[in-house]
Amino acid sequence: MSMLTARSFAQACRDGGRHIEHWLRVVEREHGARFYREAAAALRSWHAAEDVVQDAMVKVWLRCATFEGRGDPLAWIHQIVRNTLLDALRQRRPAQELALPSDEAALAALQAEVDEVLQPPAATPEQQISEQQREAVFRACFDAFARAHPEHATVLRWVVDDGLDNAQIQALLDRTPGATREFISQCRKKARPFFAAWYQLVGTP
Structure with missing residues (x-):
């Protein structure tokens, strides 16, 4: 993602609105399939994977003001996706334990x-x-x-x-x-x- 630099992403986070919306669309278009595959492999459900990725994108939107402009923004977003995936695995584990x-x-x-x-x-x-x-x-x-x-x-x-x-x-x-x-x-x-x-x-x- 050549245009998604730490500096430009941090600026989009500060500007908010359509600027951060644009970046999130770019992220989903260019890397969304990877996120979906990773979540689906863990949850064994494309429907559940869609929920995880969408929840993660909402968290990115809400937390974008905390991005300090250092490091790889994609890695920062990916960590939020992974945290959301772990949360989903932990939440479903007690209810499904007997079925495993x-x-x-x-x-x-x-x-x-x-x-x-x-x-x-x-x-x-x-x-x-x-x-x-x-x-x-x-x-x-x-x-x-x-x-x-x-x-x-x-x-x-x-x-x-x-x-x-x-x-x-x-x-x-x-x-x-x-x-x-x-x-x-x-x-x-x-x-x-x-x-x-x-x-x-x-x-x-």
């Missing part, structure tokens, strides 16, 4: 899905598994993990895929540094059993 599969049920369903991906079974240990099959197994493992632990899967995706560091995760979770490190450790521990089939496939202990 147990780890045992999720792992059993995952094993059946992996078996289907790998059909027909390898004739010999030396038989090569295709890259496409490896990717399918990885997706199946992560999807099962995300169904059972949506908040942990979302945070782990931010760490692994997006490269967020502990300080950035701490800001999103609003926890102390120690509590943030512990939560990230919990994310990895909860994910490990779901990736057992993947580790076995690629030969990773």
Whole structure:
């Protein structure tokens, strides 16, 4: 977004009205799809993702006066989207907890899905598994993990895929540094059993 500099965005925030409205339209047009995909992957619902992104844009509008003109405005907006997504995950968790599969049920369903991906079974240990099959197994493992632990899967995706560091995760979770490190450790521990089939496939202990 070449025109969305920190200085020009801060000026639009100060001017308000149609100026900030213009920037938010630019953000949604050029980056909205990324925000929707991220929210939909965590919430497993496009409708819920739309609500999250729209709520986040309202928060950006309301908080734009606090943008100080330093740093990347898109990163600032993205953090608000992620905070709104975490809020949505936390709010829906108590109501849906009984509907979520147990780890045992999720792992059993995952094993059946992996078996289907790998059909027909390898004739010999030396038989090569295709890259496409490896990717399918990885997706199946992560999807099962995300169904059972949506908040942990979302945070782990931010760490692994997006490269967020502990300080950035701490800001999103609003926890102390120690509590943030512990939560990230919990994310990895909860994910490990779901990736057992993947580790076995690629030969990773």
